[in-house]
Amino acid sequence: MTKKRRAALTLKKLYQKYSKYPQTGLKNWETPWQLLFCIIMSAQTTDDQVNEVTKKLFKRFRTLEDFANSDADKIGTAIRSTGFYNSKAKYLQKSAQIILKEFKGNVPRSIKELIKLPGVARKTANVYQQVMFTRSEGIAVDTHVARMSQRLRLTQEKTAVKIEKDLMRLFPKNRYHRINPILFWHGRTICVARKPQCEKCELSDFCPNAFKY
Numbered sequence: 001m002t003k004k005r006r007a008a009l010t011l012k013k014l015y016q017k018y019s020k021y022p023q024t025g026l027k028n029w030e031t032p033w034q035l036l037f038c039i040i041m042s043a044q045t046t047d048d049q050v051n052e053v054t055k056k057l058f059k060r061f062r063t064l065e066d067f068a069n070s071d072a073d074k075i076g077t078a079i080r081s082t083g084f085y086n087s088k089a090k091y092l093q094k095s096a097q098i099i100l101k102e103f104k105g106n107v108p109r110s111i112k113e114l115i116k117l118p119g120v121a122r123k124t125a126n127v128y129q130q131v132m133f134t135r136s137e138g139i140a141v142d143t144h145v146a147r148m149s150q151r152l153r154l155t156q157e158k159t160a161v162k163i164e165k166d167l168m169r170l171f172p173k174n175r176y177h178r179i180n181p182i183l184f185w186h187g188r189t190i191c192v193a194r195k196p197q198c199e200k201c202e203l204s205d206f207c208p209n210a211f212k213y
């Protein structure tokens, strides 16, 4: 079976199943910039950890101006438990300043503009787009997406950038924004890292790695 066929079958079998699942596990955000800041903070930590921090963070720092005009140290203290907090605090402060100054207080929409913001790489930009809009320019590759893509032999690549390129060749453009959530939730619930539950998996009749773990 070709990779393209496996990709099409994966989409067909899982699309409906995860259609009611959230586009992200991040909570406590109400505005576009709050969502973007949650995604920036989620690097190298879990969504749950970020959700714990943002319960208080957005009550203390209510506006972009609050972040832009605050001491990075104060922001760092407030987000300490997300790890790498000194860098993340500077990213939030500088991003707030740039959004206010260069984008009139509105988070930019394109990947080209989004990645100009400190702390925003391509994956962050893709996640932002897939949650905010019903489209994304690319496919966000996190640890679950990478593992599932490799197990389904949709890619042999190891880095997120190269895996994304392979996936973008296999899936239709108008579905890019759904690929990350589908593979993320399936990877978190069925095709888990240590012992995938192939006996419960809808993809087992064509997955090249079914029942091999």
Ligand code: SF4
Pocket (backbone or CB within 6 Å): 151, 152, 190, 191, 192, 196, 197, 198, 201, 202, 203, 204, 207, 208, 209, 210, 211
């Ligand atoms: S069949 Fe097993 S290895 Fe393949 S995608 Fe499903 S759970 Fe993962």
